[in-house]
Amino acid sequence: MRIPKNIHNNLRFLIAEVGSQVSSLQAYLDTPSASVARRILDRSGYAYNLMLRIHDSCHHQAIKAGESGADAASLRAIESIATDLERITGLCRECIQQLDQLQYRRCPCAATCTCMLGRISRGIDRIEHAIRRNDTGLALKIGRIKPRLDKASRKLVKKYTAGLKRRKRAADLVTGMFLAHGIEQMGDSMLNISEAIISANLGQPINIDRYHSLRASIEQLDTANNHSDLVVEPIAETRSGSGISGISTTGQEDSGFVAIYKDGKKHKLRKERRGLKSWQEIYPGLAPKILSYHKRGQSAALLIEHLAGLTFEQILLHEPPRLLRQTLKQLNRTLGKVWRETRTGKPVSAGYMRQLSKRLEEVYTIHPDFRQEDSRICGKSIPSFGKLLKQAHSLEAGIRAPFSVYIHGDFNVDNIIYDPLEKKINFIDLHRSRHMDYVQDVSVFMVSSYRLQVFDAPLRRRILMLTQEFYRFAAAYAGKSGDKTFELRLALGLARSFATSTRFILDKSLASAMFLRARYLLEQVLAADLRKLKSFRVPVREMFVG
Numbered sequence: 001m002r003i004p005k006n007i008h009n010n011l012r013f014l015i016a017e018v019g020s021q022v023s024s025l026q027a028y029l030d031t032p033s034a035s036v037a038r039r040i041l042d043r044s045g046y047a048y049n050l051m052l053r054i055h056d057s058c059h060h061q062a063i064k065a066g067e068s069g070a071d072a073a074s075l076r077a078i079e080s081i082a083t084d085l086e087r088i089t090g091l092c093r094e095c096i097q098q099l100d101q102l103q104y105r106r107c108p109c110a111a112t113c114t115c116m117l118g119r120i121s122r123g124i125d126r127i128e129h130a131i132r133r134n135d136t137g138l139a140l141k142i143g144r145i146k147p148r149l150d151k152a153s154r155k156l157v158k159k160y161t162a163g164l165k166r167r168k169r170a171a172d173l174v175t176g177m178f179l180a181h182g183i184e185q186m187g188d189s190m191l192n193i194s195e196a197i198i199s200a201n202l203g204q205p206i207n208i209d210r211y212h213s214l215r216a217s218i219e220q221l222d223t224a225n226n227h228s229d230l231v232v233e234p235i236a237e238t239r240s241g242s243g244i245s246g247i248s249t250t251g252q253e254d255s256g257f258v259a260i261y262k263d264g265k266k267h268k269l270r271k272e273r274r275g276l277k278s279w280q281e282i283y284p285g286l287a288p289k290i291l292s293y294h295k296r297g298q299s300a301a302l303l304i305e306h307l308a309g310l311t312f313e314q315i316l317l318h319e320p321p322r323l324l325r326q327t328l329k330q331l332n333r334t335l336g337k338v339w340r341e342t343r344t345g346k347p348v349s350a351g352y353m354r355q356l357s358k359r360l361e362e363v364y365t366i367h368p369d370f371r372q373e374d375s376r377i378c379g380k381s382i383p384s385f386g387k388l389l390k391q392a393h394s395l396e397a398g399i400r401a402p403f404s405v406y407i408h409g410d411f412n413v414d415n416i417i418y419d420p421l422e423k424k425i426n427f428i429d430l431h432r433s434r435h436m437d438y439v440q441d442v443s444v445f446m447v448s449s450y451r452l453q454v455f456d457a458p459l460r461r462r463i464l465m466l467t468q469e470f471y472r473f474a475a476a477y478a479g480k481s482g483d484k485t486f487e488l489r490l491a492l493g494l495a496r497s498f499a500t501s502t503r504f505i506l507d508k509s510l511a512s513a514m515f516l517r518a519r520y521l522l523e524q525v526l527a528a529d530l531r532k533l534k535s536f537r538v539p540v541r542e543m544f545v546g
Contacts, residue, residue: 002071003131007057007078012128014050017043018085019124021092022186026117028096029110037096044093051086055079077200081127084189084196088120091189095182098175109156109176116152116183119145123190127197134201136211143194143208149187156180203233204245209299210263214245216294216301233257246306257306259291268431269293269300275409275430276304282406283338287427307426309419316413316449316466317459327418327425328466332473334425339438339477342406349400350437352489352496353393356518359500360389363515366503370515385515388522395526396492399485401437409433411441412448439486442474443493450544451501453510467544484533488525491538495521517543 003011021040028036058075123142130138157180160173191208199205206214233246246257262269279287288305295301310319315327364371375382383391408415409432417426446467454460478486499518502511521543528536 002074003078004061007054010050010053011078011082014047014082014085015124015127017047017050018088019121021089022117022121022124025092025095026114029114040092040096047086047089051082054082073203074200077196080196081193084192087189088186091182091186095179098178109180112152112156113179113183116149119148120186120190127193130197136198136201139194139197143191146187146191149184153180153184209296212296214261214301260304260306261301263299263301266295266298266300269302271431273302275433278433279430282342287430307417309417311414312416312418313413315418317454323420328469330418330423330425331416336477339405344404344435346404347400347402348404348437350440352492353389353396356496356499357389359503362503363499367511385519388519391526392492392522399488401489402483404435405438407433407436407438407441411444437489439489439493443490443497446470447494447497447501451505451514453507464544468540471540487536487538488528488533491521491525
């Protein structure tokens with residue numbers, strides 16, 4: 001870990017101070033003494049000041065990191081380590097204050113707590129070595145202190161709970177439980193320190209469970225290189241909290257990744273895995289292959305094939321018009337084939353208004369000014385958005401897609417990849433895939449391109465052109481399939497996507513434009529004559545211009 005000298009020196013002083021405090025607490029448990037207690041209580045400011053110096057130095061170093069070449073991940077790790085070290089000194093003081101409540105001179109759990117503190121002391125002694133040597137193995141040993149302290153603490157609590165029922169030395173037993181809990185919390189800090197060191201070594205935030213999952217996943221890779229030659233590079237964080245990293249080989253980063261590693265909550269990754277498997281069965285070659293899947297506690301990790309190419313978003317924003325036309329043509333061809341081959345005769349309802357209702361409070365949290373009551377303008381009643389939504393919900397109950405197809409489920413422009421060399425489309429992020437109304441994917445795709453926060457006029461015209469072309473493709477498919485309610489469902493789907501997408505947009509102008517479009521579409525649907533569906537059209541150009 002790369003640390004400037006002044007930060008390293010203050011960290012050494014802080015480690016020494018924390019080690020001294022823990023040793024003093026051990027000594028107090030062996031032989032209670034007012035002078036030892038005072039030594040712990042009176043030195044609270046020293047550790048705190050050292051922590052502040054480290055934080056300030058890391059902050060200043062991060063500002064001029066370009067000049068010194070200091071590693072940002074290392075600086076974040078040192079700040080975190082300093083915070084947890086200072087927390088341990090605070091817990092030592094709390095333990096002394098608890099021990100002062102004892103009716104008897106000696107704590108009933110002194111021997112066990114002294115042993116627990118011994119583990120903390122040994123862990124503290126390892127911190128500097130683990131940092132200096134970038135030793136992940138030593139960091140893992142520091143992290144293993146926590147489960148051992150947890151186990152010892154649980155035994156004490158169980159023992160003392162039984163003692164409390166006998167009502168003997170109850171006050172001292174309660175003090176003993178608080179003391180054990182305080183030392184157990186020191187184990188939490190040691191785990192945090194362990195994870196900070198490992199994160200700095202890997203160059204990205206990671207916890208122990210994630211590390212073990214990553215290691216197990218990497219072992220599944222069939223590479224000519226040693227596993228130690230593999231480099232993990234963070235790519236993105238999803239809104240659901242999953243982390244996405246690319247795995248490449250040392251010195252070969254420019255040639256692309258050998259695999260993509262994704263980790264997060266187990267239920268999310270389980271859905272992703274299920275979606276990938278389904279696509280492999282239904283339409284082989286469209287989704288990336290699963291290389292490995294591991295679960296640990298409530299977390300899971302997925303290692304998948306890396307797909308060559310560019311996302312649709314990258315092509316839309318940065319590539320020549322010729323490549324964009326080629327990509328859209330191939331996307332339409334692929335979608336048409338998927339829809340034809342996976343089509344079932346079962347009518348379905350996506351429940352666009354139900355989806356919107358579930359997310360509306362999140363929208364109002366970000367944009368409270370969107371929440372408005374019924375009003376009147378020049379004597380004309382203006383219903384609130386909520387009232388329009390309820391009316392549209394009732395109307396939608398009688399409308400169903402005449403058939404279902406297998407859809408992506410989260411068909412944003414950054415979840416589609418095109419390989420210009422192979423002229424091939426691929427899908428990623430497939431945890432919401434299922435048989436459903438194809439209009440769900442159509443509406444999400446159209447709005448995901450509109451909501452891109454790009455204000456360059458030529459690019460906005462390009463987005464409009466793309467949206468119109470994609471709409472014409474989908475409308476043509478609906479016409480050939482005899483789908484008479486396509487336009488009405490598209491209006492509802494677009495209203496849903498326009499409104500719910502605003503919860504991710506802080507730009508007030510763009511968010512307001514999208515929310516007003518959602519309202520306008522609901523008004524158009526409610527004003528439509530359902531007996532003349534052939535005449536109803538979504539005003540695509542008006543919705544997506546500007």
